[in-house]
Amino acid sequence: MSANRTHPFDITRRGLLLGSAGAAAAAGLGLAPGRLFAQAPISVAGIYTVPVEQQWVSRIHVAAEAAKAAGQVTYTFSENTSNTDYPRVMREYAESGVKLIVGEIFGVEQEAREVVLDYPGTAFLLGSSFLPDPAYPNLAVFDNYIQDASYLSGIIAGAMTQTGNIGMVGGFPIPEVNRLMHAFMAGVRETRPDAIFQVSFIGSWFDPPKAKETAFAMIENGADLLYAERFGVSDAAQERGVLAIGNVIDTQSDYPDTVVASAIWHFEPTLQAALARVADGSFKADNYGLYSFMKEGGCSLAPLGTFEGKVPQAALDMVAEKEAAIKAGAFTVEINDEEPKSS
Template sequence: MHPTRRQAVLVGASLALGACWPAQAQARLKVAAVYTVPAGQQWVGRVDKALKAAAARGEIDYVFSENVAAADFERVVREYAEQGCALIVGEAFSVEAAARKVARAFPKTAFLMGSSGRPQAPNFAVFDNYIHEPAYLTGMIAAGMSKTRRVGLVAGYAIPEVNRLMNAFIAGVKEVDPKARISVAFIDSWFDPPKAKQVAFGMIDDGVDVLYAERFGVSDAAKERKVLAIGNVTNTQDKYPETIVASALWNVEPTIDAAVAAVKAGKFRGADYGKYSRMQYKGSELAPLGTFEDKVPAELKARVAKKQKAILDGKFIVKVNDAAPRATR
């Protein structure tokens, strides 16, 4: 097995290396995922969670490869397609050309890839974490909880799918405190907790007391310096009970469930599955305040609840802004 590759089956059956599914479980849909980062990373971790849930219900057989280098991506995806996997999932942001090339070579295989590009007929569908709506709400909370009126954002790359979340968060901050000062930084990595932590330390030294933790490592810095942090994609408040005040959660289950149903019905097409990440589809949500339930002022909670209802009712639209966010001084 390639040293950067790991396969797993989540159906209680053993798997021979190189096989896409156990022979005794072929009645279920065969699904493979190819991840360029660890399966526990924020973004792909949510995809992995949704696929595990479908496997636990007996709907699919699921295998995956993680930490797949860009140079190996095309080969790994092609191998899964050759093995007969009906649906292949992954993030193609840094390997877009390779993913689309394999999809063209296997037109009868369904591909559901995280991508900021367009769908590709007939079989390459795209999705992404459109969680800008709860991100806006967390921005409101961040502004209301900041004592210095300084809020910082530490993220991976300045690409559309990251920018839209940050811009929505900033818009939420500005609704509550139009004069709040915003610091923005990118670490140019999807997984470098030590670097993210050091960048966050710099912001804290500059007066920031609430940090948007788009990457792992930021919350650790906030915890050490006893300031607050806002979670992104996943809820880690159980690990940071005195630090994470709110989180914008991404639930990939609606996306995966829609794709699996389409494949089983023979109706899968190259389409944009982005809508399934919206709050109205339960693809995203504002996490419960948990340990901060009694620490967030009642007036602020009421204001956030009112805005959330407006979003769900379609009376307030959180704009999708893919431009690189700007710091304010």
């Protein structure tokens, strides 16, 4: 999915077909200005299919906790919610009067939309591969469009690899993963045009042992730098003395001699935009993925930290130049959602 077009509703991406919902949601949210957010905090619930420590979900959780600390929201959450149980948990929170439900419905797209239609007075902000649909006026979707930061991290990776052989371990070959891998690879080629890539997907969002074993195999096959899209990859890199590039969160403090750089996702702009619209009654079906772009403050390159002074200056100069161009709108990182392949 690019930011400007809709995915076909095929079974190759999610294994789910989106059916027609009819006109039952035509009444809209029914959220009058001031009803949800006078002086009282907005009630928010998070529903997550993995632990809140998992990279992607952790960024949503951190943003919600920050809003709670600022007095903007009350916040409760459920983690490790199975796809089969997800609709039930959505209903329970909606029935309890929660005003904004956040989470990720990648594995339960159709079922979640059926729930959304039953609660037109609840705002839903959910991670999805699909663009917003006016048939579901109270469902706004988002995605981690952090390809800008991934591209910059690739520039650094290309300058740090000695062999030009880079291993990339992902969860599933879906748009949310594919676009970041492609952006990273494009960045690598800026500083290492002859780089080759080993690409593998472990078929899980949270299986560190499997990710680690996959990374070990890539190292055995010559990789001297790994793209750690999943937990477990940096552990393998650390044990075998090769470098790693992080994704979504900064784990350098855990791997000070291993993780060179990371592309960081900041969910705060996305959540703040949603809260403002819930508060004034204007929340509607919309694409919040754009708030993840670097020019919106939705992603950044983590500080070099322990690798300060170890990255070639020419690469850092290129990063600074490209970052400025991205923020100014003079340079656009390509969004490529196709499955990446090994070289």
